[in-house]
Amino acid sequence: xxxxxxxxxxxxxxxxxxxxxxxxxxxxxxxxxxxxxxxxxxxxxxxxxxxxxxxxxxxxxxxxxxxxxxxxxxxxxxxxxxxxxxxxxxxxxxxxxxxxxxxxxxxxxxxxxxxxxxxxxxxxxxxxxxxxxxxxxxxxxxxxxxxxxxxxxxxxxxxxxxxxxxxxxxxxxxxxxxxxxxxxxxxxxxxxxxxxxxxxxxxxxxxxxxxxxxxxxxxxxxxxxxxxxxxxxxxxxxxxxxxxxxxxxxxxxxxxxxxxxxxxxxxxxxxxxxxxxxxxxxxxxxxxxxxxxxxxxxxxxxxxxxx
DNA sequence: AAAGGCCTCAACCGCATCTTG
DNA sequence: GCAAGATGCGGTTGAGGCCTT
Numbered sequence: 001x002x003x004x005x006x007x008x009x010x011x012x013x014x015x016x017x018x019x020x021x022x023x024x025x026x027x028x029x030x031x032x033x034x035x036x037x038x039x040x041x042x043x044x045x046x047x048x049x050x051x052x053x054x055x056x057x058x059x060x061x062x063x064x065x066x067x068x069x070x071x072x073x074x075x076x077x078x079x080x081x082x083x084x085x086x087x088x089x090x091x092x093x094x095x096x097x098x099x100x101x102x103x104x105x106x107x108x109x110x111x112x113x114x115x116x117x118x119x120x121x122x123x124x125x126x127x128x129x130x131x132x133x134x135x136x137x138x139x140x141x142x143x144x145x146x147x148x149x150x151x152x153x154x155x156x157x158x159x160x161x162x163x164x165x166x167x168x169x170x171x172x173x174x175x176x177x178x179x180x181x182x183x184x185x186x187x188x189x190x191x192x193x194x195x196x197x198x199x200x201x202x203x204x205x206x207x208x209x210x211x212x213x214x215x216x217x218x219x220x221x222x223x224x225x226x227x228x229x230x231x232x233x234x235x236x237x238x239x240x241x242x243x244x245x246x247x248x249x250x251x252x253x254x255x256x257x258x259x260x261x262x263x264x265x266x267x268x269x270x271x272x273x274x275x276x277x278x279x280x281x282x283x284x285x286x287x288x289x290x291x292x293x294x295x296x297x298x299x300x301x302x303x304x305x306x307x
Numbered sequence: 308a309a310a311g312g313c314c315t316c317a318a319c320c321g322c323a324t325c326t327t328g
Numbered sequence: 329g330c331a332a333g334a335t336g337c338g339g340t341t342g343a344g345g346c347c348t349t
Contacts, residue, residue, distance in 0.1 A: 016317070016343085039334065055335080056318065091337060106338075107316050 007039070007050040014050075017057055021047060025054055026062050060101045067099030071108055079105060079113060 017025075028045035035041065038051035047054060060066075071079070075097055082093045088109075090102035097105065 014319075037334075050319090052320090052335085053318075060317075088338065102337075103317075111315055 012050045013048045021049065022062060025058060029058055029062070060103045065099050066101065075100070076113060076116070079109060080117070083109065
């Protein structure tokens with residue numbers, strides 16, 4: 001037996017919102033907020049809509065500080081960087097673009113940016129056949145900016161990006177180096193102070209004990225990695241808190257298994273790591289409050305998306 | 308001018324994850 | 329620990345406007 005629907009679809013209104021409905025929802029939200037319950041909201045607000053529909057309308061259209069209209073070049077660059085790194089995790093990408101919604105970015109990517117990367121002028125219309133042909137041509141020309149060893153094998157880049165001229169949007173050469181690091185995907189990692197100027201991230205035993213070598217591979221980009229952060233009682237920080245949390249003395253980052261880790265300069269990593277993160281949301285600006293013993297926590301599952 | 312096709316984007320759907328009791 | 333409900337997310341759809349032929 002399936003889940004009971006959140007609302008009676010035969011009764012609630014569907015389709016485009018009228019200005020009157022918008023006004024009702026906005027008025028209610030400004031007065032009372034969600035009250036922690038979207039499902040009950042439409043009834044309270046006098047709207048004949050599903051709670052999910054109200055939530056979507058508010059988040060994507062009505063809430064304050066929503067940006068509509070053209071995306072800037074900077075925003076394009078950020079979207080491309082993140083898409084290349086994490087794939088179609090639109091909500092994460094949106095979190096890096098204040099005022100933009102995941103839906104907006106998703107639509108923008110699917111309708112415009114992808115074509116822009118294919119080299120079409122923004123306003124130029126192409127027939128489906130023309131698009132297909134140009135895509136095929138570019139794929140044949142191997143425009144993909146990463147070396148073959150990264151393009152193949154365990155490498156699972158967002159498929160729609162392959163063949164596109166995205167190199168101008170990527171923080172190369174750092175990205176290629178980072179993506180070929182030996183961190184296994186989808187597993188727990190540990191993170192610790194290596195010395196006064198370095199941070200070491202390495203796989204936990206259970207994730208890196210395989211003898212078949214699989215743990216030395218990394219799938220480029222699209223995967224979220226849960227980190228277990230612990231540092232044996234020293235002050236614990238996440239990667240980005242090292243980068244942005246006032247640890248100016250931190251100069252190097254090591255990715256690897258502790259034995260044969262790769263070394264990166266912090267300044268090279270910074271462009272890949274945004275200052276907004278789960279860590280900041282957990283501890284606020286006062287990162288020193290993260291000091292603890294026996295630290296073992298996981299950030300929200302989908303919040304970490306880089307290294 | 309008309310018809311057909313394409314493009315955009317708001318909204319929906321279904322599934323996964325989180326929260327609560 | 330479990331089940332039910334709520335929320336979040338990404339993929340998909342479809343209406344309406346625009347462009348091409």
